[in-house]
Amino acid sequence: MADNRRGIRSIAGSLVLAVVGRVMRIIDIPLRGLQKVAGQTGMASFFLLPNMAVFTVFILIPFVINFVYSMTGGTQIFLDQRRFVGLQQYSEIFSCSDYLDPNSCLQDGFWTAVGNTASFVVIQVTLMILVSLITAVILNREIIGRGFWRAVFFFPVLLSPVVTGLIWRWILERQGLLNFILYELFGAEQFNWLTERTTAFAATIGVSIWAHMGFYTLILLAGLQAIPRDLYEAAQMDGTSRSRIFWRITLPLLMPNLVVVLVLALIRAVQVFDEVFVLTHGGPGTSTMYLIQYIYEMGFASELKNPGLAAAASILMGAVLVVLTLMQMAASRRNEKKRES
Amino acid sequence: MGRITLEKITKSFGAVKVLQSIDLDIRDGEFVVFVGPSGCGKSTLLRQIAGLDKPTSGDICIDGKLVTDVPAADRGLAMVFQSYALYPHMSVKQNLAFGLENARMPKIEIERRIAEAARMLEIGDYLDRRPGQLSGGQRQRVAIGRAIVRNPTAFLLDEPLSNLDAELRISMRAELSALHKRLQTTMIYVTHDQIEAMTLANRIVVLRKGRIEQVGTPLELYNTPANRFVAGFIGAPSMNFLSGSIVAAGGEGTTVTVLGEETLTLPRKADDDMTEQAITVGVRPQHIRLAGPDEPGIGAKVDLVEGLGSETVVHARVSTGERLLAVLAGQHALASGEEIRLTFDAKDLHLFDKDGSRLSGT
Amino acid sequence: MATVWQFITRRRGGEGWHWTDVATWVWLIGGLLIMFGPAVWLTLSSFKSPAALSKFPPTILPYVTQEVRVEGFDKPLPLYEVTLPDGTMARLAEKRRVGIIAQMIDPKSPETVHKININDRKPVDMVEFATSNYTEPFLQFDFLRYLWNSVFVTVMATIITLVINSMAAFALSKYKFRGQNLILIIIVGTLMVPLGVIMVPLYSVVSALGLFNNLWGVILPTVATPTGVFLLRQYMLTIPDELIDAARMDKASEWQIYWRIVLPLAAPALAVLAIFSVVWRWNDFLWPLIVLSRSSLYTLQVGLNVYAGQLNVQWQYILAMTVVTMIPVILVFVFLQKFIARGIATTGLK
Structure with missing residues (x-):
């Protein structure tokens, strides 16, 4: 029976392979002709073509026309129907009577989103690094079932943002698990976590850390495991205390990975959207409205639809991301150099 | 037929000239070995012949047909690579069949050729295994088999034995030699190991820095190296070079002094009159012997003695401080620090001018 | 049991417990609850009926009130555990409810109607997975x-x-x-x-x-x-x-x-x-x-x-x-x- 099934499976497998093989052989016939004309190296262009075509149409061109977009006005989506307004969108963004108060700006929505995002980034990244570092250090110890524990912290990383958002919405509901636990432990009143400004903001931070910390933990863990064991053993032979080993050996040697994690976390935090959008929809009010959601609503959803403004805002955000990415590249290049030497 | 002619082959990578105007005529059925130190361009030259690279300038002809612009696949050559380059995801049989299938050969013919190669190379037992499951020697056979089934006009072998251990290398060398005798197909073999070159080749091409230093049969290279480089490269251990000068040239001989200590007359006369000129005298370690009590000779101080039983290797230093290596037949009771006198026969000396070229006529 | 505990607490090198070991396990167990807990809770909740979902405090498993068919009624009636005025317990079905007083009947003898304060009764729950969700x-x-x-x-x-x-x-x-x-x-x-x-x-x-x-x-x-x-x-x-x-x-x-x-x-x-x-x-x-x-x-x-x-x-x-x-x-x-x-x-x- 089992033999039979394996037989069927291998027959099916070889059937698929045979079909694919036949298709590839048929493709090969015109391509041999092409190779005769184009030559060996000329075939490189052929292999590049599909990817580069898609890449050009859907990444490169949008990237370039984004700048044009940001200099046009109106609500039309096609460029030829939009009127050129020069730098008006930018000047509108930057016209504030008081540069310390977002409400005094013409585009107060933008600056509110910027402010929200900034606070989010600072708090979330700090906590994220802290939590991931502690977890990585703990997972690097001699514990029973390390693979299992690593999996535990990694689990939410794969979940879709929508699922993550809904899971936590359900827990933070008025009838939800959190209120239940607080009620059982302290007899606390039911509380609407997601309709209160501070708690909603805290929830977006907590949920995004929950969702992504496993990723950073893995990177840091890889860094920790790259530190040679004999260094610890040598330190132990010298009678160095555990805390001293951590501060004087582990942390300095982990620093390159920490820098990479820091910049990666920054880049991702600036682009926070999916899970918090599902969780709070930017509310209550605009207290958890972050940049991407602002751009999204300006571009597509809101009644004040203004794609030009959205494009200008996205370019400003892109500039921040470019700076961060350059930092990351510099950091990883320095790491590589260090590893080589 | 497998006659390969190279005319003024030059290859540059950017500003770096890897091959400089190589001319060479390889006859049908010949076993030619390209030898030289690493970076001399021997592998690059082989790749130009294979068609895997295109020369910057110059022409390659196979059996009189110009193939410089013909892609590798259509030159009718087969190659054995240093790393064997067996397709790791295919069985031995599939490895052998791959090239034949690409040439749209009928299945029956493919089977026949594989069976024949398997018999010849004794790889029939592991035709269904993957390369990863084979030992180094077995992989080597498969790599050769993959070339043989193609029935090529010439075999190109790029350091094929360098990944084997010493013992296996010697036995594979013998097998390759036998294979060549049997197939009578042109083989071009690249190696940095002069012993391989000496044992395998009909003709050796010595390369250095992208130029051919000398072409000749193994014994021609050994007996009359064209320059100091070839002299030092061919033969193991390397030839000793001592400073000397020509005292006189007349009659049928050339008289030289070595280190100003011993004067000998070579039975060969230099073409040019080089009297009084400073030269380099080369002598192979095997040609040096201890001088008898009355014999003239050069003084040397022993640094190290390695008694190998059948012979004794002596590392010594002569009066000028130059190092000298002597391989003395038999066993000798020598100790380091001992002063000895060494001598050699005049006919075994090689004379080089200050540019390193062999003095013509000698 | 003792050997299990020994196995868990055994450490390489046979050293004693350091405070960091305690912290490690607290962190790990806490992590397990926080990382897996929400998804588990979501899955458990997904089998609850709307009524059970809106209940506070919530239950862990999906409970529904048991119902019985009583002669003379078209629909099944919800079943309750009732403390009768004389202090005895009984299982009664709810016929009607007016304010805080419920008219309840014994499914076996539907003729007698008991008037019960709703504070004196508890629904009879049973686990049922609402696969219709x-x-x-x-x-x-x-x-x-x-x-x-x-x-x-x-x-x-x-x-x-x-x-x-x-x-x-x-x-x-x-x-x-x-x-x-x-x-x-x-x-x-x-x-x-x-x-x-x-x-x-x-x-x-x-x-x-x-x-x-x-x-x-x-x-x-x-x-x-x-x-x-x-x-x-x-x-x-x-x-x-x-x-x-x-x-x-x-x-x-x-x-x-x-x-x-x-x-x-x-x-x-x-x-x-x-x-x-x-x-x-x-x-x-x-x-x-x-x-x-x-x-x-x-x-x-x-x-x-x-x-x-x-x-x-x-x-x-x-x-x-x-x-x-x-x-x-x-x-x-x-x-x-x-x-x-x-x-x-x-x-x-x-």
């Missing part, structure tokens, strides 16, 4: 459609990604041609251009191509992933060039070299990219949200968001569909977790 959305709503759309997008995008990324990676790793470095720089450079930055112009490009409200409008912009090209290229660089040379000597065409030599040998990297691509595309949210406005085209993620965003959220269905959306990712997690973890640790991909 799962079947209803598929049968009555469009979730089967959404599921299909999600599968279609994920499978198509992954196949195309693998094919065109591997072709480009092959060209960039095994050939030398002019402009190679420029292309590499552009590809690496666009790693800096996330969707959030180009969504407005991308939307206009997609619309101009007539791909608005079209699943291909979701698929195509995602397939030329710079990450994929980069990952595959790095891997293909480790395939020895001599193999390519050998294949050329063996009369293989360049296309044959690609699919018979390079693709099979790059299988490990292709597998990593395939897994990531599946997870990415399955989880994609913002872009489908922008491109798909017709409800029949929604992917699961968009559909879930729309249903969860309604004024009157039908949590019982949302929870069940969230579990369904989670299942493929859980499968990937269970079977490929180690593989992915290694992928992330070595490439920093996500």
Whole structure:
């Protein structure tokens, strides 16, 4: 029976392979002709073509026309129907009577989103690094079932943002698990976590850390495991205390990975959207409205639809991301150099 | 037929000239070995012949047909690579069949050729295994088999034995030699190991820095190296070079002094009159012997003695401080620090001018 | 039991417990609860009836009130554990309720009516999994459609990604041609251009191509992933060039070299990219949200968001569909977790 099934499976497998093989052989016939004309190296262009075509149409061109977009006005989506307004969108963004108060700006929505995002980034990244570092250090110890524990912290990383958002919405509901636990432990009143400004903001931070910390933990863990064991053993032979080993050996040697994690976390935090959008929809009010959601609503959803403004805002955000990415590249290049030497 | 002619082959990578105007005529059925130190361009030259690279300038002809612009696949050559380059995801049989299938050969013919190669190379037992499951020697056979089934006009072998251990290398060398005798197909073999070159080749091409230093049969290279480089490269251990000068040239001989200590007359006369000129005298370690009590000779101080039983290797230093290596037949009771006198026969000396070229006529 | 405890507390080197050991286990157990707890809670909740969902404090398992059929009544009546005025307990069915007084009857003798204060009774609960939470959305709503759309997008995008990324990676790793470095720089450079930055112009490009409200409008912009090209290229660089040379000597065409030599040998990297691509595309949210406005085209993620965003959220269905959306990712997690973890640790991909 089992033999039979394996037989069927291998027959099916070889059937698929045979079909694919036949298709590839048929493709090969015109391509041999092409190779005769184009030559060996000329075939490189052929292999590049599909990817580069898609890449050009859907990444490169949008990237370039984004700048044009940001200099046009109106609500039309096609460029030829939009009127050129020069730098008006930018000047509108930057016209504030008081540069310390977002409400005094013409585009107060933008600056509110910027402010929200900034606070989010600072708090979330700090906590994220802290939590991931502690977890990585703990997972690097001699514990029973390390693979299992690593999996535990990694689990939410794969979940879709929508699922993550809904899971936590359900827990933070008025009838939800959190209120239940607080009620059982302290007899606390039911509380609407997601309709209160501070708690909603805290929830977006907590949920995004929950969702992504496993990723950073893995990177840091890889860094920790790259530190040679004999260094610890040598330190132990010298009678160095555990805390001293951590501060004087582990942390300095982990620093390159920490820098990479820091910049990666920054880049991702600036682009926070999916899970918090599902969780709070930017509310209550605009207290958890972050940049991407602002751009999204300006571009597509809101009644004040203004794609030009959205494009200008996205370019400003892109500039921040470019700076961060350059930092990351510099950091990883320095790491590589260090590893080589 | 497998006659390969190279005319003024030059290859540059950017500003770096890897091959400089190589001319060479390889006859049908010949076993030619390209030898030289690493970076001399021997592998690059082989790749130009294979068609895997295109020369910057110059022409390659196979059996009189110009193939410089013909892609590798259509030159009718087969190659054995240093790393064997067996397709790791295919069985031995599939490895052998791959090239034949690409040439749209009928299945029956493919089977026949594989069976024949398997018999010849004794790889029939592991035709269904993957390369990863084979030992180094077995992989080597498969790599050769993959070339043989193609029935090529010439075999190109790029350091094929360098990944084997010493013992296996010697036995594979013998097998390759036998294979060549049997197939009578042109083989071009690249190696940095002069012993391989000496044992395998009909003709050796010595390369250095992208130029051919000398072409000749193994014994021609050994007996009359064209320059100091070839002299030092061919033969193991390397030839000793001592400073000397020509005292006189007349009659049928050339008289030289070595280190100003011993004067000998070579039975060969230099073409040019080089009297009084400073030269380099080369002598192979095997040609040096201890001088008898009355014999003239050069003084040397022993640094190290390695008694190998059948012979004794002596590392010594002569009066000028130059190092000298002597391989003395038999066993000798020598100790380091001992002063000895060494001598050699005049006919075994090689004379080089200050540019390193062999003095013509000698 | 003692040996189990000994096994758990045993430490390498036989040292005693340090405070960091305690902290470690507190952190790990706490992590287990916080990381897995929410998903487990969601799954348990997804089997509850709407009534059970709105109950506070909630129960862990899905309870429903037991009901009995009583002669003379069309509908089954809910069953209660009642403390009678004389202090004895009885199981009675509720006939009617007026204010805080319920008229209750014994199912065996429905003639006598007891008037009971509702504080003196407790519903008789039993565990019942409300599987209709799962079947209803598929049968009555469009979730089967959404599921299909999600599968279609994920499978198509992954196949195309693998094919065109591997072709480009092959060209960039095994050939030398002019402009190679420029292309590499552009590809690496666009790693800096996330969707959030180009969504407005991308939307206009997609619309101009007539791909608005079209699943291909979701698929195509995602397939030329710079990450994929980069990952595959790095891997293909480790395939020895001599193999390519050998294949050329063996009369293989360049296309044959690609699919018979390079693709099979790059299988490990292709597998990593395939897994990531599946997870990415399955989880994609913002872009489908922008491109798909017709409800029949929604992917699961968009559909879930729309249903969860309604004024009157039908949590019982949302929870069940969230579990369904989670299942493929859980499968990937269970079977490929180690593989992915290694992928992330070595490439920093996500």
